[in-house]
Amino acid sequence: MTPDGYVVGGGILLPGGHVATCAHVVRDALCLEDTDLPPAPAEVVVGTEDGQRRAAGLLAEHWDDALDIAVLTLRDAHPVGAAVQLGRVATGPRPRRVRVHGYPQGVEGGLTARAEVVGRGGTRLGQLQVDIDRSHPVPVEGGFSGCGVIDDLQGRVVGILTSRVEGLIPEDGRTAFMIPVEQVPFLLDLLTAQEEATLAVRRWLSGLRFGAIRSAFDEAMHGRADHPREDFGTALDAYDYLADLTPDDDGLPRDAIFLEEVRARGLWTGEGLSETIDRHHRNTLAEEEWRGLMRRSRAPRPPERAEAPWLIVCAEPVEGDLDGPERYTVTSWTVSGGPRPGYSRGSGRTVTRETLEETVLEMVDAAKRLPGAVSHGLNLQFVLPFSLLAWQVTRWGRPAPITGIVQPIGGAHEIVLRCWELLYNDHPQWRDVHAQLRKHQHALSARKEGDVYWVSTSTTSETARRTLNTHLADEELVACVLGADPRTSEGYEQLGIALTTGIPIIVWLRGDAEGTELFHRHVRPFLGGDRERLSLAKIEALPHALKKFRTGSEIGSRQEGSGYDPLEVSMVYEISSQMPDPPDLADFHPHHSR
Numbered sequence: 001m002t003p004d005g006y007v008v009g010g011g012i013l014l015p016g017g018h019v020a021t022c023a024h025v026v027r028d029a030l031c032l033e034d035t036d037l038p039p040a041p042a043e044v045v046v047g048t049e050d051g052q053r054r055a056a057g058l059l060a061e062h063w064d065d066a067l068d069i070a071v072l073t074l075r076d077a078h079p080v081g082a083a084v085q086l087g088r089v090a091t092g093p094r095p096r097r098v099r100v101h102g103y104p105q106g107v108e109g110g111l112t113a114r115a116e117v118v119g120r121g122g123t124r125l126g127q128l129q130v131d132i133d134r135s136h137p138v139p140v141e142g143g144f145s146g147c148g149v150i151d152d153l154q155g156r157v158v159g160i161l162t163s164r165v166e167g168l169i170p171e172d173g174r175t176a177f178m179i180p181v182e183q184v185p186f187l188l189d190l191l192t193a194q195e196e197a198t199l200a201v202r203r204w205l206s207g208l209r210f211g212a213i214r215s216a217f218d219e220a221m222h223g224r225a226d227h228p229r230e231d232f233g234t235a236l237d238a239y240d241y242l243a244d245l246t247p248d249d250d251g252l253p254r255d256a257i258f259l260e261e262v263r264a265r266g267l268w269t270g271e272g273l274s275e276t277i278d279r280h281h282r283n284t285l286a287e288e289e290w291r292g293l294m295r296r297s298r299a300p301r302p303p304e305r306a307e308a309p310w311l312i313v314c315a316e317p318v319e320g321d322l323d324g325p326e327r328y329t330v331t332s333w334t335v336s337g338g339p340r341p342g343y344s345r346g347s348g349r350t351v352t353r354e355t356l357e358e359t360v361l362e363m364v365d366a367a368k369r370l371p372g373a374v375s376h377g378l379n380l381q382f383v384l385p386f387s388l389l390a391w392q393v394t395r396w397g398r399p400a401p402i403t404g405i406v407q408p409i410g411g412a413h414e415i416v417l418r419c420w421e422l423l424y425n426d427h428p429q430w431r432d433v434h435a436q437l438r439k440h441q442h443a444l445s446a447r448k449e450g451d452v453y454w455v456s457t458s459t460t461s462e463t464a465r466r467t468l469n470t471h472l473a474d475e476e477l478v479a480c481v482l483g484a485d486p487r488t489s490e491g492y493e494q495l496g497i498a499l500t501t502g503i504p505i506i507v508w509l510r511g512d513a514e515g516t517e518l519f520h521r522h523v524r525p526f527l528g529g530d531r532e533r534l535s536l537a538k539i540e541a542l543p544h545a546l547k548k549f550r551t552g553s554e555i556g557s558r559q560e561g562s563g564y565d566p567l568e569v570s571m572v573y574e575i576s577s578q579m580p581d582p583p584d585l586a587d588f589h590p591h592h593s594r
Contacts, residue, residue: 001045001053002029007103010110010147011046012157014190015083017074019046019056021146022162023063026070038063044072062186068124068162069184084148086191087156089117089128089180097152098130100161100176102144113138115176117149117159122177128159130176140164140176149178157181201239201259206445208235211307216261217242220254233540235262236445308376308414310335311367312582313360314383316420318350325352328385332363334370335580343580356388357396364409365398379543380413383582385420390486390495392510393417394550394567408567411551414543416573419499423582436473436502437574443475444504444575448536450478453503454520455494457483457513465493472501479505479534481523483516504574505534505542511564518563523549539575546571 001007009025027036029044042058055075062071089096095116103110114133121129130149132139140161148157159178181187210217210232217238224245232238242254312335315328332346346366351359360382367378382393394410409415421430422437444450453472456464472480480503484491487510498506509519538545550566 001047002031003045007047007105007143009143009145010101010103011072012084012148012160013048014187015194018059018186019072019074020160020184020187021070021072022160023065023068023070024162025146026058026072043075046072046074064184066125067179067184069160069179069186071186084157085155086181086187086194087151087154087158088182088191089149089151089158090182095119095131096158098149098158099152100130100140100144100147100149102140102147102161104141104143110143111138113140113144115149117178121175122163124162124177124179126179126183127162127177128180130161130178132174132176134174139174144176160184202236202445205236205239206234210234210238213238213258213262216258216264219261220258233536237448237536240448307372308379309367309370309372310379310381310580311364311370312381312383312580313363314420314582315356315385315388316424317385317387325354326387327352328356328388330356330359330363332367333582334367336371353388360393361396361398361409364413378413379416380409381416381418381580381582383418383420383423386496386499389417389419389572390492390508390510390570392568392570394570410567411547414547416543417571418574419572422499422574433500433502436500437504438502439475440478440502440504441575444478444536444539447476449533450539451476452532452534453477453480454532455480455483455498457516458490465497468494469497469501472498472503477503478539479503479507481520482506482508483520484508484513485510485516499572505539506572508570509564510568510570515564519569523569542571543573 008028009022011019011021011025013019024034026038026042026044027034030038030042032038038058038060040060042060043055044058045053046056047053056072057075059071059073062069064070095118097114098117099112099114101110101112114136115130116133118129118131121127130140141164144161145163147161149159149161150156151158159180161176161178163177165175181191213235217232220242228241232241239255239258242258245254312333314331314333316331318327318329327350329348329350331348334344334346336344346363349359364378364380367373370378384391384393394415395406395408397406397408397412399405400407422433440450451474453474455468458464480498482491482494482498484494486492486495486508491508495506495508507523509516511519546569550569
């Protein structure tokens with residue numbers, strides 16, 4: 001503001017009480033000419049969104065006429081929780097949908113203009129052109145300079161509006177220019193720190209099951225009547241949910257309370273995570289409020305929910321005589337349920353294909369005696385080499401004592417199949433596959449949903465095979481449903497393409513083309529429906545839902561005319577947030593290197 005209270009522009013509030021704006025906005029506030037440099041020290045008056053007016057001093061070392069950028073620092077305590085999150089405009093689609101909230105004269109609360117970032121433009125190095133939405137009635141005018149350009153999808157500030165095109169009546173105010181955050185050294189340093197802190201926190205939370213932090217989530221939700229009763233897939237989902245809520249009665253962000261409660265329960269692992277959380281949330285909390293959070297009294301914690309234990313069986317190929325039978329080193333681990341899973345290594349032995357089923361069933365029988373397995377069930381995870389993935393593991397079982405009918409484990413347990421090569425094979429040919437899988441999972445984490453691809457029942461032509469390989473490389477895909485039985489050469493190739501392009505969920509039916517078409521039609525409402533998309537919640541529920549699917553309690557039940565047996569449905573599942581990862585085989589096999 002000018003000394004007489006005239007608003008000349010806006011700015012963005014940054015961690016530490018700093019404000020970034022345009023150099024020409026500061027000049028206007030100080031009533032200087034275009035070429036005048038501000039005196040040292042220089043001080044202006046700024047208004048913040050809490051309705052207060054505060055004094056702010058100019059940081060001379062960050063004055064940049066070339067970029068038209070200036071940085072101020074507030075003299076008084078800055079508003080709690082008001083600092084922006086920064087983002088990059090270099091990533092993402094173009095044109096990029098954005099909005100700018102400016103403060104033209106006569107509108108005390110300001111106005112929001114909607115626009116698109118369309119590409120390079122303007123007279124300054126690094127500027128980008130911003131075209132105002134012509135269907136939106138708000139143009140860019142005086143009072144918008146220095147304001148943050150906010151990405152619609154991420155909600156992050158990706159740039160600062162610096163100028164507009166004038167003299168193109170009636171187009172005035174419809175074209176403007178911005179400096180991206182990445183072009184401003186001061187902002188780039190803050191952005192990098194925010195990205196590192198956020199990535200470290202999110203990466204760790206994404207691998208933590210929600211059941212382990214349920215009590216911390218309940219504490220963070222204290223005082224809200226809209227407490228969700230359904231489970232989240234991971235701690236990260238709960239964290240993102242809390243981040244969108246209003247603060248608690250003390251004004252503390254609920255996601256900050258959540259992280260502090262999780263840390264208090266001793267669940268953090270690895271060096272530096274506590275420091276990362278401190279840096280992340282001290283950016284949005286004044287020191288006094290942060291100390292109050294650290295002293296926060298905790299309500300009695302509800303009892304921890306018991307969870308089903310896991311049996312993990314890994315079949316590692318054994319290199320040997322090419323003329324002899326294929327052999328595998330079969331190792332098992334049991335993982336106790338509850339918030340602090342404990343691993344116990346079971347038996348390990350070398351078997352052939354012919355003895356593999358009996359060996360695995362013995363391991364399952366032993367695991368059924370685990371604490372919690374009777375009351376909460378037993379979840380099974382099989383890590384199999386690619387050559388064994390198409391085996392009908394769900395059909396394995398023992399005869400019932402009276403009828404002699406085999407009781408398949410696929411109807412009694414949640415079963416997750418995983419590809420051995422994706423976990424343990426570090427051969428250069430598989431490194432690209434590992435990278436592709438990480439890309440798919442990273443995209444899923446960012447979007448919270450993904451596309452489903454339905455493979456045709458026939459991809460025999462060379463063109464169709466190449467097309468399938470290209471289509472499945474789309475990083476927005478999270479699942480595909482194969483169109484041929486992997487026991488056939490065509491289905492074997494489809495499964496191989498899906499695995500090597502990094503699709504984290506692959507579903508198929510052992511059956512003929514007619515049965516597969518019926519299967520696709522019945523399962524389509526479950527795997528995405530008409531939208532052909534899967535939400536994160538559905539993705540994480542797939543192992544449990546597939547068990548119900550096989551036993552006929554959901555769609556695709558064994559009704560006459562279904563055309564296929566749901567027990568013939570198999571799924572490779574590589575979303576590890578819902579299940580424990582097997583330990584590194586190097587812990588048990590000194591000859592093996594990842």
